[in-house]
Amino acid sequence: MLAPDLVISLIVISTVFAGGVWTLQRQARNQISDLKQQLDESQLQVQQHQQALHQAQTQIQVDENTKQSLQQQVKDLHNTHQQNVAQIESLRNELSQAQGQLKHNEAVLTQSAKDAQKLIEKEHRIESLNQEISELKTALKQEQVEREKEQESLHEKLALLEQNKKQLSQEFENLSNKIFDEKYKQFNQTSKEGLSSLLNPFKDQLEGLRKKVDDVYVAESKDRASLKAQIGELHKLNRQITEEASALTRALKGEKKTQGNWGELVLETVLEKSGLRAGEEYVREKSINTEGDRYRPDVIINLPENKHIIVDAKVSLVAYTDYVNAETDDERQQHLKTHVQAVKAHIKALSEKPYDQLPGVNSPDFVFLFMPVEPAFMVAFQYDDSLFNEAFEKRIVVVTPTTLLASLRTVSNLWSIERQNKHAKQLAEQAGKVHDKLVGFVESMEKVGAQLTTVQKTYDTAWNQLKEGRGNLLSQAHKFKDLGVRSKKELPKHVMETAELEFSEDD
Structure with missing residues (x-):
């Protein structure tokens, strides 16, 4: 039940993250548009100042100072624009890494689900084999009792006949x-x-x-x-x-x-x-x-x-x-x-x-x-x-x-x-075959145990990648919420509690 919820949470996080990036890009475009508008206004003012320069030589020094002030403002706006572009690029890189990590975790979770399904099928097969072994043991025991009774009856008949x-x-x-x-x-x-x-x-x-x-x-x-x-x-x-x-x-x-x-x-x-x-x-x-x-x-x-x-x-x-x-x-x-x-x-x-x-x-x-x-x-x-x-x-x-x-x-x-002895011999051979089957079953169980250990290790690794270590997905999703991203669903509380402890230690 955990794997589908986790996948949905990751999809929501990716969607929210994409929305945040789009919002930042829109704000940056608005700022650039404002800067362009301001630049146009500055240029208009320069033209006006130039006209005024021609008209009034006395205002040259004042206009020069105004020009320098405007140039400084343009430079500051340009620097601000560069910083916004760099921040957007950084966010894009983080988004790309998060998407790559998400794909990897999806692959791990898919493999874990397949391994879990195989494990369930093997458990069903084990239960079936246990039932067959129990039935064979019961039949073997009944057959042995019947053979013993027949042997005893034959001995009595021979003694009586003699x-x-x-x-x-x-x-x-x-x-x-x-x-x-x-x-x-x-x-x-x-x-x-x-x-x-x-x-x-x-x-x-x-x-x-x-x-x-x-x-x-x-x-x-x-x-x-x-x-x-x-x-x-x-x-x-x-x-x-x-x-x-x-x-x-x-x-x-x-x-x-x-x-x-x-x-x-x-x-x-x-x-x-x-x-x-x-x-x-x-x-x-x-x-x-x-x-x-x-x-x-x-x-x-x-x-x-x-x-x-x-x-x-x-x-x-x-x-x-x-x-x-x-x-x-x-x-x-x-x-x-x-x-x-x-x-x-x-x-x-x-x-x-x-x-x-x-x-x-x-x-x-x-x-x-x-x-x-x-x-x-x-x-x-x-x-x-x-x-x-x-x-x-x-x-x-x-x-x-x-x-x-x-x-x-x-x-x-x-x-x-x-003929009775021959049947007893056949029964002994059948018992030997049952024993061989039992040995093969035990060997298969040992292999199943080893595979279960491997699946458990793979599951632990995928889970740790999700909630432990620097840059884990839960930490990045929490940062989105800090940036004001809204979502309709919340991650499980017990999962976030572990991640929050790590966040507090990081802080």
């Missing part, structure tokens, strides 16, 4: 032993009834297993709703296995190609229920060439950190079918032995494949051998207790639909944790 896996394995082992004992007794009693009569009790046992699994998981699902979908899918898989019992009957009596297709169908069903994504977390029947040989694992499971698990499905149920349909104990034992030998042959053949050395496959030291028929698995491992250790020594782990599904669910949870 506990349920152990419980399910124990329940399944107990039920499988019970089923095997009952089946063995039924085989002795109904060896002549055929495969169809065998599968009906097997279906009932599967329904009992499903009911038992339902009872175990229903209680857990009340407090852990997040696992309800996974448990439900496991129940659906068991029901689906039961519904496919009739298909198993046809596959057991069919050719090896039919058996293989049925085994791959069961494996595909387990993969679909595992929560893993085809082409992302697992790949089916990928062909790999190495040193002239070609390998095509049934499934390659992708793990975090570029690790892999290979799953190979093996279905050989001819001996198992003969074992089920055997009429005597001797035949049954012979077919069971043949079935166990077939399982061992599959284990040996799979162990000889260099899956852990295939290019692009970073496989652990074991491979999953998938047996889609759980009773066939239980009969073989019940007959030969060392079969599991023998397979493990050959880096083979024999799995069934139930155990493979539990393992694949664990892999799915690992991928969920990996």
Whole structure:
């Protein structure tokens, strides 16, 4: 508000000063005109005296004295005129200096106004940046809290899944032993009834297993709703296995190609229920060439950190079918032995494949051998207790639909944790970017502070030129008032008080 008033005051002062100069010039012209008139009158008097000289010689001396007196008056008037001209020239010089100083001060004030406007804009920008930083900090804090809650929930899910896996394995082992004992007794009693009569009790046992699994998981699902979908899918898989019992009957009596297709169908069903994504977390029947040989694992499971698990499905149920349909104990034992030998042959053949050395496959030291028929698995491992250790020594782990599904669910949870960790890493990178922005903001604030200091110095210099030092504008404006210049407005009192103190000191 001070700068426009000051400019107006300076304009008024300049106008008043110009009016004073014009007044002085007019007075000087009037005096010159009077002098000329007096000179004309003197000349007339000289002529009269000359005429009188001719007329009266006696008045020569008197006329001479009068002439000298008039000449002295002319000389005095001439000197006075010269002094007036010099004074007018001095006033013109002072006016020129005042106008130059006024232009300089106007330029300084204009620059100060521009700097002040820039300062206001920077302050607005600073407020906006502060608001953005505050919002980013709040969002970052909320995101961190959500990530921590998700991590805690995932850890709880993994612990619960591991506990349920152990419980399910124990329940399944107990039920499988019970089923095997009952089946063995039924085989002795109904060896002549055929495969169809065998599968009906097997279906009932599967329904009992499903009911038992339902009872175990229903209680857990009340407090852990997040696992309800996974448990439900496991129940659906068991029901689906039961519904496919009739298909198993046809596959057991069919050719090896039919058996293989049925085994791959069961494996595909387990993969679909595992929560893993085809082409992302697992790949089916990928062909790999190495040193002239070609390998095509049934499934390659992708793990975090570029690790892999290979799953190979093996279905050989001819001996198992003969074992089920055997009429005597001797035949049954012979077919069971043949079935166990077939399982061992599959284990040996799979162990000889260099899956852990295939290019692009970073496989652990074991491979999953998938047996889609759980009773066939239980009969073989019940007959030969060392079969599991023998397979493990050959880096083979024999799995069934139930155990493979539990393992694949664990892999799915690992991928969920990996994605959460990736999000946390991205969040950390975003926090780093916010920090870098904050550093840049602080540096900009330091530059703004330096510019504010420069603007303040420029403002102080311009203000001092206005009211301090000899010949300042306020002093010259005050002199105009002393000379009688009239103005409609007055300069601010607090400004003039400072100037008046300086005037009193000068006096």
